[in-house]
């Protein structure tokens with residue numbers, strides 16, 4: 487693996503985290519914790535793995551990305567702005583009237599492929615996209631990011647069985663396993679036990695990585711895309727709020743607002759990461 491690539495991706499992840507802070511702004515509620523926990527994964531997808539082009543965003547064989555845990559879309563907005571889908575200044579207008587950047591993903595936003603926010607639906611959408619690619623004889627890959635709390639939704643497991651039944655090897659789910667959901671620890675609220683083992687039992691090829699180490703994320707994405715015959719899942723161990731000390735490992739900043747002082751602290755800490 488090229489160390490320059492890894493260094494560049496880490497810098498991109500820093501830019502994405504700063505973009506999340508820009509999008510969150512001050513005195514507006516937003517989902518900081520879950521956006522920061524998936525920031526490295528989203529960065530590696532947009533700047534290493536996915537075939538996409540902001541200047542030709544409807545090209546037929548673009549890779550598909552679904553943010554199934556739609557509340558974490560600030561990470562995707564920041565990546566899309568960084569990639570050139572819209573000006574970075576637009577991030578500051580997130581969640582204001584008339585702006586195409588709202589609290590959950592909508593397809594009117596350049597680069598967004600699926601409306602999500604009602605948890606549990608994104609993997610089914612991904613199954614449909616992957617089946618569509620097969621029917622149209624296109625070689626794109628579909629990537630779906632899920633939360634570990636989200637896995638309590640039964641529809642996720644319906645999608646998981648169908649993906650295996652259809653042998654959808656062009657589909658990869660990535661579970662942002664930060665161990666915390668909206669109001670507490672996932673294991674205290676709705677314990678799913680062995681998430682990796684569950685996907686394996688459903689017939690998926692599984693990987694488990696540190697979801698903040700580019701050195702582990704990059705090869706896992708490459709290996710998952712190369713698997714043939716079965717769908718793949720990457721279970722990524724992450725920290726909710728990663729990079730901002732007061733938001734780390736707590737549900738307090740699952741959906742909360744920043745004051746000017748906290749915003750400045752967050753920016754300082756992310757720059758020092």
Ligand SMILES: Cc1ncc(C[n+]2csc(CCOP(=O)(O)OP(=O)(O)O)c2C)c(N)n1
Pocket residue numbers: 519520521523555557558603604605606632633634635636637662664666667668672726740
């Ligand atoms: C169907 C549905 N039920 C409830 C919610 C409210 N909700 C938003 S985020 C969230 C917690 C999600 O936890 P997790 O998937 O672990 O997300 P993360 O920790 O990565 O932010 C809940 C319950 C929702 N968006 N959709």
